[in-house]
Amino acid sequence: MSEQTILIPGNTLITASPEEGRQLAIKIARLTIKITQPDAEVREKLRPIYVEDAAMLISIGAAVAAEFATIARANNYWR
Template structure:
């Protein structure tokens, strides 16, 4: 992937940080499976599986830890 998609972990608000965590989670998938058509095809598999959605939420939580620390938890 030659495009620039991540230049900073700093966000204005925790919610933007959460959304960045989602972006990172998805990027982790895309680096492993870059074919967008395959990803689209797989979407029903996890978007309709409680287990897969929980696993996706876990990855987001892991990235959110990193991003929250990077922003000093948006404490002030």
């Protein structure tokens, strides 16, 4: 893992709103992909493959949903 990549932006899961929480979930999911495949050229080569594959797109959505569930819980569901 790269020492330069910050996996939790701002080092907190606390957000002001569900919308900010969702944005953070997407950012964390994207950072996970970047850490898993650090080579930008390889990621660019793979993009055309997964954008045409419904199962892969559903998997991406599931990853974001899992991150969002964690963030929502950390924020006491914004109560």
